[in-house]
Amino acid sequence: MSTVNSHEHHYAHHFKNADHEFVTSKQGIWLFMVTEILMFGGLFVAFFIYHAMYPEMFAEGAKQLDWRMGFTNTLVLIFSSFTMALGIHYIQKGDARKATWNLSATILCGAIFMVIKYFEYTHKFHLGFFPGKYLDVARVGAEHANLGLYFGFYYCMTGLHGIHVLTGMSLIVWVLFRHLRGDFNPHYYTPVEGVGIFWHIVDLVWIFLFPLLYLVG
Amino acid sequence: MxxxxxxxxxxxxxxxxxxxxxxxxxxxxxxxxxxxxxxxxxxxxxxxxxxxxxxxxxxxxxxxxxxxxDSLMNRFIFALGFFFLLLLFAISALDIWTRVPVANTL
Missing domain, CATH: 1.10.287 (Helix Hairpins)
Structure with missing residues (x-):
């Protein structure tokens, strides 16, 4: 390794060539994405069923959420997906500087999303909207005694999504670091591609979470 | 491949x-x-x-x-996720909405 150009990527010996390694890695990421869909999907199915059973209670819960926060976060995440796609685009084109800017912008957008989420959560805690039995029915003046169920869904779904945003941000920091070190070039950028797909699924889940929690309720 | x-x-x-x-x-x-x-x-x-x-x-x-x-295989893999999600929803919904109410089951 010491004598070769640092930009040269050596594919593992059990692959036929670099493309074979790339295609196989990517397929692994897609299989991982299926597990992501099923993990979030379970929560979505539960939400739909309970929503159909207690529509008025879910409507009361949704009214407590500030759509402006969810709306802003939707725009932030869409923009971050755009910059992530551009990050890969510029690495493929060999424009390292633009790729750096776009990957950095993606991390910044993730941070903005989490800050907005922090304000949302603390405001809800302040008012007494806790999940399940911890929701203070008398203090929040809830019409439905089991309003905590709605907030159980709210915190589980947005919380799991938030963990994904934090994980995605950490992964983008990792690929950004490797990019700055000069690990990637138009012929080798597999980790960026994989992290990109993960980041887009975070956006994909939010696209459905926003109308589900904030609007339809 | x-x-x-x-x-x-x-x-x-x-x-x-x-x-x-x-x-x-x-x-x-x-x-x-x-x-x-x-x-x-x-x-x-x-x-x-x-x-x-x-x-x-x-x-x-x-x-x-x-x-x-992307390849047909990757598109198929991802679509499979949604298919199984639909299956989960359909079977869960069938169960919930075809139950006969029984009092004092515990």
Whole structure:
């Protein structure tokens, strides 16, 4: 390794060539994405069923959420997906500087999303909207005694999504670091591609979470 | 696995990414318009909101995730996730809504 150009990527010996390694890695990421869909999907199915059973209670819960926060976060995440796609685009084109800017912008957008989420959560805690039995029915003046169920869904779904945003941000920091070190070039950028797909699924889940929690309720 | 080299590293061009982002922003605003008009839409409101979300999801999958240019195998794998999700929903819903109410089961 010491004598070769640092930009040269050596594919593992059990692959036929670099493309074979790339295609196989990517397929692994897609299989991982299926597990992501099923993990979030379970929560979505539960939400739909309970929503159909207690529509008025879910409507009361949704009214407590500030759509402006969810709306802003939707725009932030869409923009971050755009910059992530551009990050890969510029690495493929060999424009390292633009790729750096776009990957950095993606991390910044993730941070903005989490800050907005922090304000949302603390405001809800302040008012007494806790999940399940911890929701203070008398203090929040809830019409439905089991309003905590709605907030159980709210915190589980947005919380799991938030963990994904934090994980995605950490992964983008990792690929950004490797990019700055000069690990990637138009012929080798597999980790960026994989992290990109993960980041887009975070956006994909939010696209459905926003109308589900904030609007339809 | 046997694919030609050029196909494997497909570059999604800037105008396509830009148009996708603009369409996604536009559709987000459309979701809000549908929400504000929900007194007119009535029970159609949630359906409209989820239809728009579906279109947005398709755009993200096709252009940002690059599934439009990906192999048939990867498209099939990802579609399989949604298929099993639908199965989970269908069987759960069937169970919930075909139960016979019985008092004092415990």
């Amino acid at each position: 046997a694919q030609s080299n050029n196909d494997v590293h497909h570059i999604v061009e800037f105008p396509i990414l830009m148009k996708t982002a603009l369409a996604l922003f536009g559709l987000t605003f459309l979701t809000m318009i549908a929400f504000w008009a929900h007194s007119y839409l009535g029970p159609l409101g949630p359906i409209v909101a989820f239809l728009i979300a579906g279109v947005k999801a398709a755009l993200v999958m096709m252009y940002f995730m690059g599934l439009k240019y």
